[in-house]
Amino acid sequence: MTRNYILIIYLLLFQLTNAQSQQYLSKSIDALPTEKIFVHNSNDFLLTGENLYYSIYCLDNLNQLSPYSKIAYIELINNDNQSVLKQSINLIDGSGYGDIFINTDIVTGTYKLAVYTQWMLNKGIVFSKNIFIVNPFSKKLKNSSVENQITANSDTFVNGQNKKGKSFQNNQFIYSKREKVKLNLSEEFSLPDGLYSISVRKKNNFNIPKGNKSLSSVKKEANIYLPELRGSLIQGKVSTNSSSLSVSDIKMSLSSKNLDLPVSAVTNEHGEFFFNIPNLDTKNVSIQIHDDHKDEFEIIVHSKKSIDTNFSYFPQLYLNDSLTKTIKEKNLYSQIENAFFSVKRDSLLSQPDNNLLLDKISKTYLLDDFKRFKTVKETFVEVISGAGFSKTKGKYKLSITNPETYEILKFLSSLVIVDGYLLDNHEDLLNFDARKIKSVSIITDKYFYGNALYQGIAVVETFKKDFSSSLTNRKNIKVTPVQPEKVYFFQDSESLKNQRIPDFRTQLYWDPNIDTSEKEITFFTSDVNGEFEIDLVGYTEQGKFVSLKRTFLVH
Known part of the structure; x- marks a missing residue:
């Protein structure tokens, strides 16, 4: 019975689109x-x-x-x-x-x-x-x-x-x-x-x-409050002034310095997004849009007011x-x-680490254990095996290869995560000061993230975890972390x-x-x-x- 109720609640989330749906949802909630x-x-x-x-x-x-x-x-x-x-x-x-x-x-x-x-x-x-x-x-x-x-x-x-x-x-x-x-x-x-x-x-x-x-x-608001069924819920909407752009199926990620893998979300047909974060343990998170036209979108986060x-x-x-x-x-x-x-x-x-990403890491390179090179590109050429930068259509991208699946998956992009933030432009990493990088971890397996398949992941950690300061087009928000046990x-x-x-x-x-x-x-x-x-x-x-x-x- 409990599982059935939870399923009904999830189905009702798709009704959050207009005033008529809100009225329908309000009546449905009364029955739950x-x-x-x-x-x-x-x-x-x-x-x-x-x-x-x-x-x-x-x-x-x-x-x-x-x-x-x-x-x-x-x-x-x-x-x-x-x-x-x-x-x-x-x-x-x-x-x-x-x-x-x-x-x-x-x-x-x-x-x-x-x-x-x-x-x-x-x-x-x-x-x-x-x-x-x-x-x-x-x-x-x-x-x-x-x-x-x-x-x-x-x-x-x-x-x-x-x-x-x-x-x-x-x-x-x-x-x-x-x-x-x-x-x-x-x-x-x-x-x-x-x-x-x-x-x-x-x-x-x-x-x-x-x-x-x-x-x-207390005062009831007109908005419907969604139950937090899987952890802290952060929700909002993507908007644009461009009539030629759709707000549907926009890839998004939520990052923080405490998250090894950014949380993914995809907007619905009305541009709404929902992030569920178990054990939210930080006051600051960042939301990014991963789209070729990301500069033309605005992220609106629904704040949790008192x-x-x-x-x-x-x-x-x-x-x-x-x-x-x-x-x-x-x-x-x-x-x-x-x-x-x-x-x-x-x-x-201590909280159990449920991040399956860490279990998939093939190798971690602590760069202080190797000869240091001036640039990130040289570092990947001389130190990191199975990963390197290549130029396509005038832009450098980091590619991770797996000899066993290379012919099948060679056209897929690789994920690049630096200090918990997902990089769309790999040149941001290429132009970073290599001396500030502490480690590079490589995952050679294919990986599903959001609604897309990627060939491999590079997880980069800086000494001061300050790479995020070089990122643009992100929405920084304050959240209420859960109390530690x-x-x-x-x-x-x-x-x-x-x-x-x-x-x-x-x-x-x-x-x-x-x-x-x-x-x-x-x-x-x-x-x-x-x-x-x-x-x-x-x-x-x-x-x-x-x-x-x-x-x-x-x-």
Whole structure:
């Protein structure tokens, strides 16, 4: 059924041509599965200099994790309904995670965390919740005792007993500083199979207004938002003022310094193009047209603007003695933790390289291993085997030969890629300073790229990856890269190297994707005392929402 729905969505993409088709598509979308989002975040009250961790659950209309959208967006909206921050997150089987560093440019106030997929915007729906941020160096916070203020809480511990009820392993409610805590998932939470995230942090000693999580309405645009089924979607249109030129079947490529092989696209009959980029990890990309008349075409990219919100409820922060004390403590802890950031870094997970192009490389020439020549042409003659420049119709072209298929494929062009950019004019490489080239890789096999067949590929890498500066007729655009997957660092007090490092964490642990097969979670308390809360959230395989909380004391 899921595969059938995806096929229907792809077929509908071809209807994006005129107003009549838009009306038809809008009706068709109403019949397709919808999506909604729930977000579990580590804290609703933060200071600048702290991290907000979050886990995203994207659900379909059956409350199952959605197989459709592969990208979600998260924005921080201020009380003027302006977006101050935007991130893009990979969704794998309906879930994703990331973190936001609250930098000192963000002023004190109440914000909305707005999260959505492009597909959700067709319904004008986003997930939203209140986030309270204090910039300790801001004077915006007010002194007041009026209604709706954030007020102090009393401890929930009385004579060593936890009013919340259930105990941890060995009936232990109270832990010492830097002590190891073990949570048995099956005994403590009785978790059925599903997907869960967990946060362990110091509990706020003040009340934050409840009931702020919701699916909120935003302004619906006239345009149809396409689902991002295969990664980040970049779309646009090619136009021309020439009546003799067609905008149909124009070859295009999208390049960046992080892409080994440019992503290809071909325009439809209306000049529209669509690039799908898995794991988009750069802020800057370039789009090129590969056509003899490329100077007569214009590339128009449909930018992904921030959502048009009209949130009206932003409960105010008011300063009282309890909150002032908390802010001072948290600010001190945060400054100490940030001072030791270099030894408390999160680890980035390496992404699998799905680029089949690299598997086809016949040989790579590191030019510093050979005698250096003044020109690129000499370098190919003296060093590179099976590739060389030849002059045809007054222009030089690079040709790659394969003795086994030469007679059959000798009339095909070869692809030339330099620093991730596709070259139409091979003389751009011929005239480049050969001393700036680091390596040349040769692929002698035939290769399908876009809708054309090529005989071989030359992949050239410069030392500074600055070849793109010599290219013309390209459209440079800013995009929102997806957040990298991480393993979050949380201090291990049993490690000898950590014993002399200050530990003033108020966020003791965060795991956006619990492995329930492990059965046990371990973490360490820090040098901060007080009441801490374990907050576990997620969905069972049957789509049932789970939210469990436990508290313990550190002294």
